[in-house]
Amino acid sequence: MDKLKDIKALLVTIGMPKAQQSDLCALTILAMADLTNSDKYTDATNDWIRIHEVIVFIRSNYGVNYAENTRETIRKQAMHHFRAAALIEDNGVATNSPKYGYRLTDEFLSVIHQMDKSQMDLTRNKALKSFLNHHEKLVDVYTSKKRIRKMPVRINGSDYSFSPGSHNKLQKAILEEFAPRFAPGSSCLYVGDTTHRDMFKDESTLRKLGLIITIHDKMPDVVLYREDKDWLYFIEAVDSVGPMSPERVRDITQMSSEVKSGIIFVTAFLTFSKFKQFSEQLAWETEVWIADMPDHMIHLNGDKFMGPR
Structure with missing residues (x-):
């Protein structure tokens, strides 16, 4: 699963905490980008998607079966932190609505689009360099908050x-x-x-x-x-x-x-x-x-x- 390895490496590069560098989190990003293992990164999209649809996509395209009762786990372990790191946004409807969904932010989608050739090379992936310049790494944010709350x-x-x-x-x-x-x-x-x-x-x-x-x-x-x-x-x-x-x-x-x-x-x-x-x-x-x-x-x-x- 080359794309799984790529996205996990990307999550490390942009400074996601260790728990958000997992297979579950990387597969969630791939589902939100509508990327199968054979697609090009330039094929990535950021259409609105619900967690149920994330689970179905991962099962169909990567052979990993997350049960429906893991939706809350995906919400807490992936979506919550992705949103805090500006990787995704929600559609603003009530959280208990069946229409509640997420999508990749335009700037993070641009980072993924440039991964075919440049991967994590900051000198070539201009979108990644710009993303890191404009957003504090979430691992640093969490460390700072933890230190302040001590x-x-x-x-x-x-x-x-x-x-x-x-x-x-x-x-x-x-x-x-x-x-x-x-x-x-x-x-x-x-x-x-x-x-x-x-x-x-x-x-x-x-x-x-x-x-x-x-x-x-x-x-x-x-x-x-x-x-x-x-x-x-x-x-x-x-x-x-x-x-x-x-x-x-x-x-x-x-x-x-x-x-x-x-x-x-x-x-x-x-x-x-x-x-x-x-x-x-x-x-x-x-x-x-x-x-x-x-x-x-x-x-x-x-x-x-x-x-x-």
Whole structure:
């Protein structure tokens, strides 16, 4: 499939993200250009086309069978990003209309028309050179947006950044709001990021305390150590799963069987409503901290803290 290879190479050249350099995306472009493997690139067109017709074209001309229920996949993985990169445009009708369709933009069609002789040679494919001059590469746009959306956080005096999302927002609150209030002077020994499980790990101190990480899935989200009290805080940041349930406490207790320090189990939530959602799953003899009310703790510890104020 020479044309499939050509279009995949073109998608790389114009700076599409890795996920949009796939066979599915390249075949979608060929379908939108109405190009079979034996056609010349100058035969390419940019007539309006629906995703159903894209699927039929690919099946008929390239022998790849995408089921009808992959339409949403094609929309999300190909069309959405193609439109953001100015490769295609839609016809502006309601998205739930059977007449909703897409076509190649005139400028991207010109790039394809010039591929017969010049391929990706910028000195000869004037349309490709012009396209790159007028449009920022989508991979750069996405990288820039991702960088801007990162959440800065200080860990033991050094600057790091979390990926965006409510789970990491809560972890940031644990380090910046919970720790100064309820673990003053503590240092962070471990914290993961939703896209990088071991974003920060003080393996040397963890080993000295008797905690050797062998199965990362058993690690809590945040581990703090308060040296003056010799307390080790195991903290779960709960957004959708994973509170300090009896099973979770058991697993962490087994993992930390060599630890001599005092161990404190904490479940952290962003909001009180989120706490209520998981309250029946929480183990006794654990603590709860809610970021929305950072100055208070909920102690699931019987009469340990009972008494007049």
